[in-house]
Amino acid sequence: MIPTNVFAPDSTHAWIIYKFSMLVFAITGAIFVVVGGLLLYAIVRFRQRKGDDKTEPPQVYGSEQVEIAWTVIPVIIVIVLVLTTARTIHEIQDAPRPPGALEVTAIGRQWWWEFRYPSLGIVTANELHIPVSDRARPTPTFLRLLSADVAHSFWVPRLAGKTDLIPNRVNEMWMDPAQPGLYLGQCAEYCGTQHAKMLLRVYVHSHEDFARWVAEQKAPATIASAADSGRRVFETTACLNCHAVAGTVANGRFGPDLTHLMSRDTLAAGAVKNTAENLKLWIEDPHALKPGALMPPMHLPEQELDALVGYLVTLK
Numbered sequence: 001m002i003p004t005n006v007f008a009p010d011s012t013h014a015w016i017i018y019k020f021s022m023l024v025f026a027i028t029g030a031i032f033v034v035v036g037g038l039l040l041y042a043i044v045r046f047r048q049r050k051g052d053d054k055t056e057p058p059q060v061y062g063s064e065q066v067e068i069a070w071t072v073i074p075v076i077i078v079i080v081l082v083l084t085t086a087r088t089i090h091e092i093q094d095a096p097r098p099p100g101a102l103e104v105t106a107i108g109r110q111w112w113w114e115f116r117y118p119s120l121g122i123v124t125a126n127e128l129h130i131p132v133s134d135r136a137r138p139t140p141t142f143l144r145l146l147s148a149d150v151a152h153s154f155w156v157p158r159l160a161g162k163t164d165l166i167p168n169r170v171n172e173m174w175m176d177p178a179q180p181g182l183y184l185g186q187c188a189e190y191c192g193t194q195h196a197k198m199l200l201r202v203y204v205h206s207h208e209d210f211a212r213w214v215a216e217q218k219a220p221a222t223i224a225s226a227a228d229s230g231r232r233v234f235e236t237t238a239c240l241n242c243h244a245v246a247g248t249v250a251n252g253r254f255g256p257d258l259t260h261l262m263s264r265d266t267l268a269a270g271a272v273k274n275t276a277e278n279l280k281l282w283i284e285d286p287h288a289l290k291p292g293a294l295m296p297p298m299h300l301p302e303q304e305l306d307a308l309v310g311y312l313v314t315l316k
């Protein structure tokens with residue numbers, strides 16, 4: 001896991017923003033030092049002393065040179081900041097799409113992420129898998145960002161700046177991570193009760209590993225006959241109104257696609273580890289793990305609950 005750090009960019013988008021913010025820091029830091037230094041000098045040098053005669057010091061009115069200086073210098077600073085901002089925005093928003101680019105649609109939902117790979121026919125949730133993009137073989141990932149309900153914001157600090165997901169609007173962003181690994185992110189726009197548990201995981205793979213992941217995800221769910229009783233529970237209760245399992249009758253769209261549920265490391269948008277125990281807890285009472293979650297408690301008899309978990313853990 002690669003620790004989150006806004007000062008350690010690992011992708012062009014994040015790198016451009018980092019470079020720009022360092023320039024802004026340098027300029028504003030210099031202004032701070034000059035203004036703060038003069039203020040400090042004046043406070044110390046002209047402080048009240050014993051024996052002061054309490055008369056006003058000589059007053060100076062109208063110095064053309066000083067007035068020109070404090071008008072021209074800030075104007076130059078603002079022009080530099082405006083031009084570099086415009087260049088930064090252009091570099092990020094008008095980036096060319098090389099032929100190997102991957103397209104992913106990310107949909108923000110209360111309170112989880114849906115990821116759809118239209119060219120690959122893959123649908124998954126919360127854990128975004130993308131290929132590494134090196135100079136030898138640039139394969140950036142271009143994201144179309146949508147929202148199913150309220151405004152969310154996609155933010156993986158080491159890979160790119162924040163981009164909002166807004167209902168009835170398509171936003172775009174991209175990333176080209178330079179090294180494989182697991183990058184963490186987070187919804188960065190307050191979107192309701194569980195905004196804090198709308199976590200993001202971006203798995204950056206080598207090209208071979210990414211191809212393997214794609215092949216696994218494209219395969220239909222493999223359903224062991226031993227899990228038949230659990231499957232029956234799943235398909236005869238409300239589960240299938242919201243969840244889909246490719247190759248079965250379940251094709252709900254409101255909740256996460258469960259075709260390859262067990263290929264994911266976490267449950268409930270990173271709230272807890274994806275284990276059989278947590279799955280059982282989650283189905284029994286989602287609000288115990290994530291108060292306010294939109295999945296209702298299923299109130300299943302213990303035997304059916306165990307069978308259902310037994311079925312879900314086979315969805316590899």
Ligand code: CUA
Nearest residue numbers: 152187189191
């Ligand atoms: Cu989604 Cu905050």
